[in-house]
Amino acid sequence: MTKIPVAILGATGSVGQKFVELLADHPWFEIVAVCASERSVGKPYREAASWFSAAPLPPRIGAMMVSPCEPTSEYRIAFSGLDSSVAGEIETTFAKAGCFVLSNSKNHRMDVDVPLLIPEVNPDHLELVRMQNFGKGAIITNPNCSTIGLVMALKPLMDAFGLEAVSVVTMQALSGAGYPGVSSLDILDNVVPFIGGEEAKVETEPLKILGARRENCIENAVIKMSASCNRVAVLDGHLECASVKLSRQALADELIAAWRGFTSEAQALELPMAPLHPIYYFDEEKFPQPRLHRNLDKGMATCVGRLRPCGVLDYKFVLLSHNTIRGAAGGAILNAELLVKKGYL
Secondary structure (H helix, E strand, C coil): CCCEEEEEECCCCHHHHHHHHHHCCCCCEEEEEEEECCCCCCCEHHHHCCCCCCCCCCHHHHCCECEECCCCCCCCEEEECCCHHHHHHHHHHHHHCCCEEEECCCCCCCCCCCCECCCCCCHHHHHHHHHCCCCCCEEEECCCHHHHHHHHHHHHHHHHHCEEEEEEEEEECHHHHCCCCCCHHHHCCCCECCCCCHHHHHHHHHHHHCCEECCCCEECCCCEEEEEEEECCCCCCEEEEEEEEECCCCCHHHHHHHHHCCCCHHHHCCCCCCCCCCEEEECCCCCCCHHHHCCHHHHCCEEEEEEEECCCCCEEEEEEECCCHHHHHHHHHHHHHHHHHCCCC
16 A cells, blocks of 8 residues: 555654654555654754664654644644643644644543544544544544553453443553653652642543443443552553452453453454554463563553452452553554544545
C-alpha cells in the first residue's frame, strides 16, 4: 500500500520522540512533518530534539526542519504528543482543518463525542467521530498510561463475570513524568506517593472505556473505582496491584482462562502495532516484573500474574504494561491503524 503521510505534534518531547521511533519504519505511515514550539521551529530535528531513545535517530527524520504546530494539506493524520497546557486548542485547530488527530493528551478524553479508545476493548466507540463537528477532521484519544493496562486486564473479567468494584494501587515508572521528569534527589531511595491528577483519571476513564455506546454518546459503566498512584524508581513499565469484586462467583482458573483466551478485532484485523496476544498470564509467583516483561510483544501486551483470593473483595492480582509504548505513542498508533482499517479516513 502507498504509505499515508502523517505529522507529529510536540515532536521534540518524550512522547513525540517515541512517536518518531515507532513510526520511522511503520508499514502504513510515513512521517512528513515534525512540529513543535516556536523555539524549535526552523531547526533540523536532530538539533531541536535532545534525543534520548536507545534506538538511533533515523537520519531522514533528523534532517527534517521542525515546523510550527499549524495544519497543512500535506497530511490527514496528526499524532499529538503535546503537553496538556497547549494541546486542547492546537488539537481542535488541526481537527477543524480536516486532520484526524490521534491524541495522547488528557484535554479531550472526557468530551462526550470523543472516543477514549483501546482497540481491543471498545472499537465500536470509534463511531463517535461521526458525531463531531469538525467537518472532515476528528479527534481520537488514548487513555492515561495507567488506565490502559488496568482496563485491558478488566475487560475479559467484565465480559465473563461482570464487575462491581475495583481497587488499584499503581507503581508508575519515571518515564511517565516526561522529560526531564522527576528529580533524582526526589526519587532515589524513595517512593513518591502522589502524581498530580492521576488518581482521578484512573478512577473515571475506565468507566467511559468500558461503557456502552448509545446513539450519540457513551453510557458509563457502573463500577466503584478506587485508585492510589505512586511514582517509583523504574525507567519504563507501570506495575499495578488490583483487587476486584465480580458480579457472579467464579473460580480462579476461570479468570485465568478468560485472560489467556482474550482476543479482539485488533488481532483479527492484523493491525501492525497490535500484540499477538493482548494479555499474558504468568503462573510464576514473582512475575510480572517491569525489567523482564515490559517489552513483551512489541511492548503492547498487558502482563498479569499473582491471582489470589482477596480478603476484602473477591480476587487480587498484579498487572504490568509499558507506559510509553502501550500507554502512549504505541497506543495512539494502534488507534490510527484501526481508524484506517475501518475506513474512517
